[in-house]
Amino acid sequence: xxxxxxxxxxxxxxxxxxxxxxxxxxxxxxxxxxxxxxxxxxxxxxxxxxxxxxxxxxxxxxxxxxxxxxxxxxxxxxxxxxxxxxxxxxxxxxxxxxxxxxxxxxxxxxxxxxxxxxxxxxxxxxxxxxxxxxxxxxxxxxxxxxxxxxxxxxxxxxxxxxxxxxxxxxxxxxxxxxxxxxxxxxxxxxxxxxxxxxxxxxxxxxxxxxxxxxxxxxxxxxxxxxxxxxxxxxx
Amino acid sequence: xxxxxxxxxxxxxxxxxxxxxxxxxxxxxxxxxxxxxxxxxxxxxxxxxxxxxxxxxxxxxxxxxxxxxxxxxxxxxxxxxxxxxxxxxxxxxxxxxxxxxxxxxxxxxxxxxxxxxxxxxxxxxxxxxxxxxxxxxxxxxxxxxxxxxxxxxxxxxxxxxxxxxxxxxxxxxxxxxxxxxxxxxxxxxxxxxxxxxxxxxxxxxxxxxxxxxxxxxxxxxxxxxxxxxxxxxxxxxxxxxxxxxxxxxxxxxxxxxxxxxxxxxxxxxxxxxxxxxxxxxxxxxxxxxxxxxxxxxxxx
Ligand SMILES: Nc1ncnc2c1ncn2[C@@H]1O[C@H](COP(=O)(O)OP(=O)(O)O)[C@@H](O)[C@H]1O
Ligand SMILES: [Mg+2]
Numbered sequence: 001x002x003x004x005x006x007x008x009x010x011x012x013x014x015x016x017x018x019x020x021x022x023x024x025x026x027x028x029x030x031x032x033x034x035x036x037x038x039x040x041x042x043x044x045x046x047x048x049x050x051x052x053x054x055x056x057x058x059x060x061x062x063x064x065x066x067x068x069x070x071x072x073x074x075x076x077x078x079x080x081x082x083x084x085x086x087x088x089x090x091x092x093x094x095x096x097x098x099x100x101x102x103x104x105x106x107x108x109x110x111x112x113x114x115x116x117x118x119x120x121x122x123x124x125x126x127x128x129x130x131x132x133x134x135x136x137x138x139x140x141x142x143x144x145x146x147x148x149x150x151x152x153x154x155x156x157x158x159x160x161x162x163x164x165x166x167x168x169x170x171x172x173x174x175x176x177x178x179x180x181x182x183x184x185x186x187x188x189x190x191x192x193x194x195x196x197x198x199x200x201x202x203x204x205x206x207x208x209x210x211x212x213x214x215x216x217x218x219x220x221x222x223x224x225x226x227x228x229x230x231x232x233x234x235x
Numbered sequence: 236x237x238x239x240x241x242x243x244x245x246x247x248x249x250x251x252x253x254x255x256x257x258x259x260x261x262x263x264x265x266x267x268x269x270x271x272x273x274x275x276x277x278x279x280x281x282x283x284x285x286x287x288x289x290x291x292x293x294x295x296x297x298x299x300x301x302x303x304x305x306x307x308x309x310x311x312x313x314x315x316x317x318x319x320x321x322x323x324x325x326x327x328x329x330x331x332x333x334x335x336x337x338x339x340x341x342x343x344x345x346x347x348x349x350x351x352x353x354x355x356x357x358x359x360x361x362x363x364x365x366x367x368x369x370x371x372x373x374x375x376x377x378x379x380x381x382x383x384x385x386x387x388x389x390x391x392x393x394x395x396x397x398x399x400x401x402x403x404x405x406x407x408x409x410x411x412x413x414x415x416x417x418x419x420x421x422x423x424x425x426x427x428x429x430x431x432x433x434x435x436x437x438x439x440x441x442x443x444x445x446x447x448x449x450x451x452x453x454x455x456x457x458x459x460x461x462x463x464x465x466x467x468x469x470x471x472x473x474x475x476x477x478x479x480x481x482x483x484x485x486x487x488x489x490x491x492x493x494x495x496x497x498x499x500x501x502x503x504x505x506x507x508x509x510x511x512x513x514x515x516x517x518x519x520x521x522x523x524x525x526x527x528x529x530x531x532x533x534x535x
Contacts, residue, residue: 048422048423050419050422050423069427070422070423070425071422071425071426071427071428074423074424074425075425079423079424080423082419082420082423086417086419086420086423088412088413088416088417088420089416089417090412090416091409091412091413091416095409095412095413098406098409099409099410099413099421099424099426100424102406102410102424102425102426103424103425147424151424151425
């Protein structure tokens with residue numbers, strides 16, 4: 001479904017992603033793990049067209065998407081929950097969700113999807129008229145995921161959804177990710193520093209070091225890989 | 236007491252005009268973090284456009300109301316297309332350049348437009364037709380509030396209500412707020428940020444054009460320089476209220492208008508600007524983010 005071929009990108013004269021190739025198949029949960037500063041976020045931002053793809057190609061269902069603007073990439077079904085959640089702080093919870101559905105016009109279906117995300121996270125419905133900025137970290141992450149779901153993505157990019165959250169909330173978020181993947185048939189590309197938890201729910205994984213993919217394989221094989229265990233699982 | 240009420244109304248109508256201009260400064264600042272120094276010139280161009288159209292229509296013998304509406308419409312369309320073009324030509328190419336570059340570009344644009352109108356229209360003050368007649372029903376209170384002040388107040392109020400509805404309840408309005416709060420995230424939900432920026436310039440310029448026409452008809456004369464003075468005052472009002480805040484721009488404008496009016500009325504018109512800018516300095520000392528601004532020291 002999504003394919004990166006020798007993608008390079010960066011900021012100014014810093015090259016942060018140095019020729020990455022990877023593939024995400026329809027229906028999978030793929031995880032990209034790596035240390036802080038390895039280039040995970042830059043990879044996701046390049047897929048979404050926020051950071052320019054300097055060389056290589058990015059394909060969605062065999063079509064090149066790297067020359068497109070971010071809004072067109074979103075229209076083709078790739079949504080991202082960026083690192084740090086990026087809730088619109090002075091929009092209400094409800095308005096944040098409305099913005100998630102910004103490029104849709106099917107009013108009735110939007111309403112149904114709204115009911116669906118409220119059923120996933122009842123707390124959001126309770127707080128629907130509260131400003132996004134007043135939510136707790138966990139609630140903001142739920143809102144960020146819900147907002148992305150409101151776009152009805154085929155492919156959801158998640159950048160460190162567990163960052164800064166309490167273990168109980170992390171567990172809940174990972175369960176929801178799994179559920180979204182299975183029940184709604186949304187393909188997931190999950191970036192994590194929390195490698196253990198990510199590999200628990202993923203089908204396959206890639207390890208990124210210093211802008212390059214160094215190891216790849218099924219989640220199980222990565223969980224038992226000595227290098228991965230030492231470097232990312234703290235074992 | 237009548238004198239007080241007279242000053243009150245003249246202050247309010249001044250404030251209303253400042254508000255129409257200040258909103259453009261504050262909305263653009265909210266979205267792209269730039270002080271659009273050419274905004275005063277947009278207002279001036281609005282005044283000139285309505286002047287030209289009103290003069291032609293008057294010669295052709297159109298009825299008064301039609302003249303106001305058509306001249307206003309022309310001013311809005313023409314100023315909006317200037318605002319739109321300025322953003323595309325002078326600011327968009329500098330979107331990722333250092334902030335100072337865009338600021339210098341804005342000042343350059345302002346000078347360019349002033350001199351362009353100067354060359355096209357001479358530096359003389361041109362007599363502006365009185366578009367608003369003295370209404371009969373205003374007769375009993377005409378000594379405290381004039382018809383044209385009343386038209387300014389009513390028009391501005393209606394415009395503000397429309398703007399509030401637009402920003403608060405429509406999809407475009409929500410997208411504008413989203414873009415000003417977090418541009419990257421706005422892009423990630425599929426908002427075409429370039430389009431939102433253009434719309435912001437168009438709305439801001441339209442409001443300024445309405446202000447330009449109302450003032451020109453009220454004062455009765457215009458020249459190429461009116462945008463500079465009005466622009467500085469409106470900018471002051473926007474900073475006073477908290478740049479980036481829409482209610483702040485309106486509040487700052489009303490406060491500034493009233494201050495000037497009372498200072499002129501009770502002290503001397505020579506001190507009008509002294510009071511206005513003293514007020515600004517005081518507010519900035521005691522509340523640097525302005526009356527309704529968020530405490531955000533990073534911007535500016
Ligand atoms: N906005 C930016 N400007 C300049 N350099 C950046 C920026 N964002 C990230 N970098 C650099 O790019 C590299 C990769 O960063 P990033 O993709 O955020 O890593 P990760 O998400 O894996 O922690 C790092 O060296 C980081 O310092
Ligand atoms: Mg990161």
